[in-house]
Amino acid sequence: MKRTTVPSVADLHSAHELPDDQRRHVVRLVASAAEDVDDCALLLAILGLDAADGLDEDHH
Numbered sequence: 794m795k796r797t798t799v800p801s802v803a804d805l806h807s808a809h810e811l812p813d814d815q816r817r818h819v820v821r822l823v824a825s826a827a828e829d830v831d832d833c834a835l836l837l838a839i840l841g842l843d844a845a846d847g848l849d850e851d852h853h
Contacts, residue, residue: 820847
């Protein structure tokens with residue numbers, strides 16, 4: 794499995810500063826760990842992300 798280096802939260806002003814591929818990865822990781830849709834939405838909002846950030850580039 795390929796591992797990517799993710800900048801620390803302290804190094805970022807916003808999750809939107811992450812490259813697209815890392816934002817997709819984080820959104821999918823959160824979605825897989827969330828208990829339900831509301832939990833997922835809350836966690837993504839805390840991280841400054843949106844469910845649409847998890848879509849492949851072809852779907853934007």
